[in-house]
Amino acid sequence: MAQTRTPIIAGNWKMYKTGAEAREFAAAVRQQLQGVAGVEMVVCAPFTALAALQETLAGSNIALGAQNVHFAEEGAYTGEIAPRMLSEFGVRFVIVGHSERRAYFNETDAMVNKKVQAALQHGLVPIVCVGEDLAEREAGQTFSIVEMQARAALAGVEAEQVAGVVIAYEPIWAIGTGKSSTAEDANEVVRHIRKTIAELYDQETANRVRIQYGGSVKPENIEEFLAQPEIDGALVGGASLAPESYVKLVRAASR
Numbered sequence: 320m321a322q323t324r325t326p327i328i329a330g331n332w333k334m335y336k337t338g339a340e341a342r343e344f345a346a347a348v349r350q351q352l353q354g355v356a357g358v359e360m361v362v363c364a365p366f367t368a369l370a371a372l373q374e375t376l377a378g379s380n381i382a383l384g385a386q387n388v389h390f391a392e393e394g395a396y397t398g399e400i401a402p403r404m405l406s407e408f409g410v411r412f413v414i415v416g417h418s419e420r421r422a423y424f425n426e427t428d429a430m431v432n433k434k435v436q437a438a439l440q441h442g443l444v445p446i447v448c449v450g451e452d453l454a455e456r457e458a459g460q461t462f463s464i465v466e467m468q469a470r471a472a473l474a475g476v477e478a479e480q481v482a483g484v485v486i487a488y489e490p491i492w493a494i495g496t497g498k499s500s501t502a503e504d505a506n507e508v509v510r511h512i513r514k515t516i517a518e519l520y521d522q523e524t525a526n527r528v529r530i531q532y533g534g535s536v537k538p539e540n541i542e543e544f545l546a547q548p549e550i551d552g553a554l555v556g557g558a559s560l561a562p563e564s565y566v567k568l569v570r571a572a573s574r
């Protein structure tokens with residue numbers, strides 16, 4: 320299988336950092352990461368930090384991402400953000416269906432699908448999160464859960480578009496717990512997700528889709544995940560907040 324996929328390291332800042340703090344982060348990392356190749360770098364920031372990052376990351380090799388998007392063009396949706404509002408700030412990636420949004424904000428597979436379609440229509444790369452919780456894992460349902468989530472998220476997405484989607488496999492029990500999946504286990508789940516995409520489209524298309532691992536990834540363990548043939552980078556929460564740590568994660572992926 321041709322391995323031509325560029326790994327992608329995306330920081331998910333969650334509800335951390337003001338615009339001023341984001342600016343400090345950008346100033347600290349942009350120079351250190353200048354000229355780093357062979358890896359795509361993304362920072363998924365809170366909406367209120369996007370303007371500051373657009374300015375401080377301009378001309379750098381670090382792309383801007385958001386953590387959520389609404390699926391409508393515009394409308395009476397108090398508190399929501401439309402795709403073109405993100406594009407206005409130079410946002411290129413958007414996390415869709417993070418387990419925290421599914422759990423705390425009642426995001427369903429149907430909503431995730433609409434968001435994926437809206438993002439693609441607007442030229443944003445959706446980073447679609449899938450993953451099982453602890454009970455599902457213990458019940459041996461990991462493969463069926465991620466398969467169901469991936470199929471639902473990609474419903475109606477055209478073959479030409481799907482190669483532009485990034486999927487993040489994030490086992491819920493590994494998020495923010497310090498308990499990461501073993502790299503081998505994560506690789507098997509990611510392989511199953513790729514198999515699902517091959518069933519939905521074809522093998523060649525599936526080989527082009529980048530699938531990241533997320534869940535307690537840090538500089539100390541990222542190499543194990545990156546060494547796996549199916550895993551194309553990481554979606555990182557806590558360890559993406561400190562500039563030194565983010566730089567280490569990216570450097571590991573560029574090697």
Ligand code: 13P
Pocket residue numbers: 331417489493494495496497533534535536554555556557558
């Ligand atoms: P942690 O890296 O903090 O476990 O978070 C993972 C995550 O949810 C990234 O989206």
